[in-house]
Amino acid sequence: MGIRFQNVSFTHAKRSSVRQSAVSRFSLDVPDGQIVAVMGPSGSGKSTLGQLAGGLLVPDGGTVWVDGVDTRKRGSRRILLQKVGYVAQFPEHQLFEATVAQDIGFGLRGSGMTEREVADRVKRAMESVGLPYERYRERSPFRLSGGEKRRVAIAGALVRNPSLLILDEPTVGLDPAVRLQLLDLLKRIRAENGITVVTITHDLQGALECADRLVFLENGELAADVRTAELSPACKIASSLPSTPLIRLLKEFEDVFPGQLPPGLVREQALLDFISKRLMRAKGRSV
Numbered sequence: 001m002g003i004r005f006q007n008v009s010f011t012h013a014k015r016s017s018v019r020q021s022a023v024s025r026f027s028l029d030v031p032d033g034q035i036v037a038v039m040g041p042s043g044s045g046k047s048t049l050g051q052l053a054g055g056l057l058v059p060d061g062g063t064v065w066v067d068g069v070d071t072r073k074r075g076s077r078r079i080l081l082q083k084v085g086y087v088a089q090f091p092e093h094q095l096f097e098a099t100v101a102q103d104i105g106f107g108l109r110g111s112g113m114t115e116r117e118v119a120d121r122v123k124r125a126m127e128s129v130g131l132p133y134e135r136y137r138e139r140s141p142f143r144l145s146g147g148e149k150r151r152v153a154i155a156g157a158l159v160r161n162p163s164l165l166i167l168d169e170p171t172v173g174l175d176p177a178v179r180l181q182l183l184d185l186l187k188r189i190r191a192e193n194g195i196t197v198v199t200i201t202h203d204l205q206g207a208l209e210c211a212d213r214l215v216f217l218e219n220g221e222l223a224a225d226v227r228t229a230e231l232s233p234a235c236k237i238a239s240s241l242p243s244t245p246l247i248r249l250l251k252e253f254e255d256v257f258p259g260q261l262p263p264g265l266v267r268e269q270a271l272l273d274f275i276s277k278r279l280m281r282a283k284g285r286s287v
């Protein structure tokens, strides 16, 4: 059943002088099994939206349904703990057990499973994120590289077989090879488990490589909702186009906004800011 946001608003620190509207009048339907990249400038409300999707925050206005569960309803948090895997921006803050296997299996404690069943589930989750069980199970999660820690956190989210996985900035700080492994992992998880993935990211190229859909936020509002598959047909016609997704996207935007792309627009963040600003102005225009 995926996720449905209906006219959702959220303000942080509501009762203080620093109250800050983070998401406003946001509506979106995400069907099962889709990979959605949530993008937009810093402070545009992406992490807040991720927390609303995971039921970690409850909307002030409007409704969020996750797999048919209204996140405002009493008892929904307990149900959502089973349905949603959430990996925060700094996954090292989510690691706390002495060994990798204990950390990943933490969410299964008290579930009535035998130790053997827990070990099997942990092993499968570790192998699905590319951490060989025997090599890593006894290691301290605190003595791993950044990419390994992130994979432990993702395995800890996957071990409960969630129907929705939310990742906040999964590729930040990773070297290019590990970043590619992680993007492949997301596609594989979706293909193997049919899981819905929401990835909050500034990594436009990564998003183009793995997401079905790019959702752009600007000041907490939906600025654009772009299907990556719809970005490619025009590229296919011009077969001589360079093949990196970022360059293809640049080319596409040259067609939509002829003569308006600043020549120095080579950095991903600059491109992202440009796209979200232009799409805000060109709301309703098809890309």
Ligand SMILES: Nc1ncnc2c1ncn2[C@@H]1O[C@H](COP(=O)(O)OP(=O)(O)OP(=O)(O)O)[C@@H](O)[C@H]1O
Pocket: 012, 013, 018, 019, 020, 021, 022, 040, 041, 042, 043, 044, 045, 046, 047, 048, 049
């Ligand atoms: N706990 C909080 N208390 C008060 N304001 C907050 C809090 N958390 C976030 N905000 C504010 O809400 C707005 C949206 O923040 P959010 O973290 O969702 O943005 P973001 O797009 O994820 O940013 P970034 O890309 O920098 O991580 C920002 O203006 C931010 O300052």
